[in-house]
Amino acid sequence: MKKFLSFFIVLVIAVSFLAATSHIYTVAEAAPPAKNVILFIGDGMGYGHLTLGRIFKGNALTMDGFTYNGTVSTYPNDPAEKWVTDSAAAGTAIATGVKTYNAAISVDVNKKPVETILEIAQKKGKATGLVTTTRITHATPAVFAAHNADRNAENKIAVDILNHKVDVLLGGGKQHFIPKEQGGKREDDRNLITEAKKMGYTVVENKDEMLKVTEGKLLGFFKMSHLSYEMDRDPKREPSLADMTKKAIEILSKDKDGFFLMVEGGRIDHAAHTHDGAAVARDVLAFDEAVKIALDFAKDRKNTLVIVTADHETGGLSIGGYGQYNFKPEILKRQKNSIADVIASKLTPDNIKQVFSQYLGIEDLTIDEMILMLNAFKEKDKNPSAVANMCADIVSRRALLGWTSTAHTGTDVPIMAYGPYAEAFTGHIDNTDIFKLMMQAMGLDKNIKMGSLSGSLFLYPSHRIKLFWGKKESNEALTLHLHKGCVSDTDGQTYSLSNKNK
Ligand SMILES: [Zn+2]
Structure with a gap:
């Protein structure tokens, strides 16, 4: 019996070794390519943001359930800002595999355009889509379907994106598609929405219109600029990130050659710049729901690779701070709207106490906090976000939510994957490797x-x-x-x- 047992143990070890070995080879050589790739980018979403979202939910995130995950380094190739990337350089690295300078939209350090994963997928006959909660011309979506030396050239980027004939474009940023006299920002009098319709796009501007479209090219603008923070969103009019993701997958999956879709949770970053913990948490949860839509699609299909990552961390967010071993999420949970878009716009030097009570559930504002707010109003001319930042810092300090910066940081960000080639997205990789691994996974370049x-x-x-x-x-x-x-x-x-x- 003993002999048999030891033989059995040896057998188990041998079989698991073989299994592990063949596993390795599956990744490197034998796995059939992924027909579809859905890439999620939580803008500014570091580990602190994930933890905060989980604490708010009071349960595991969908993102917690991935078997294969790793860490990603995000530094740009920028002599002035060596360690800390912006969304343009990080997005370019993910979309093209090339490190570049901050503000570059899929151009290299010499400002030469570099081919993007979306362009390559298009050439192979795949359908493509970009879904975001920011302006569609903003850095993260732009790097996939535009090339520009400057991320701020959003009117030009709008033309470039339209010329790319991406099948599904959903997000904000209508202002860069219509001329000034129609309330837009274009100086050249072009109405790109009219042009898009001529190109065969169905153009929609609210959730109901979007839900009715089931095929063909789809362009959806739900705001002139960015979409609302999740906690400010009118669910009747404005689709959630999950709604948009579902619609994009429904349309793109009709292409027999497969599809490439990028989905961005773009306002996680904005909330973190303000230090608005509640808005970060709500947008992380909205992002997580969109991830679930993609996983539900990928499940049982075995041909769809779902990747979830971030372009960089924003804010240096920590659970706990100010030298204390504690965190008080209940304080953040009382907040009714985003600080930057709603609460700061309600605040005047005369109604501070009332607004803090009504929107933040804070009834005991101290004299010191009051003085800090009044000083922020004096600073407003120099720094338009001074009032929002101070309001958010008062709330964060009470909740013991820590921040080290109002900008991005150079810490690693998470990556997780599901589906064919998911095993490759483990351990520590560089953001440029994401492009290379997607190429390999889709079988687009075997010699990469x-x-x-x-x-x-x-x-x-x-x-x-x-x-x-x-x-x-x-x-x-x-x-x-x-x-x-x-x-x-x-x-x-x-x-x-x-x-x-x-
Ligand atoms: Zn940012």
């Missing part, structure tokens, strides 16, 4: 050189931080990267699984 940055001698090439120490063959980090079937040395020579013994 993997790990040119994350697998190179220097993890951060411009900063010369060593990833590998000593001999390559005995190096743990190298072994770690080998499971992705893609390691290169400093000369860019690729060591794939198939030639690792040569």
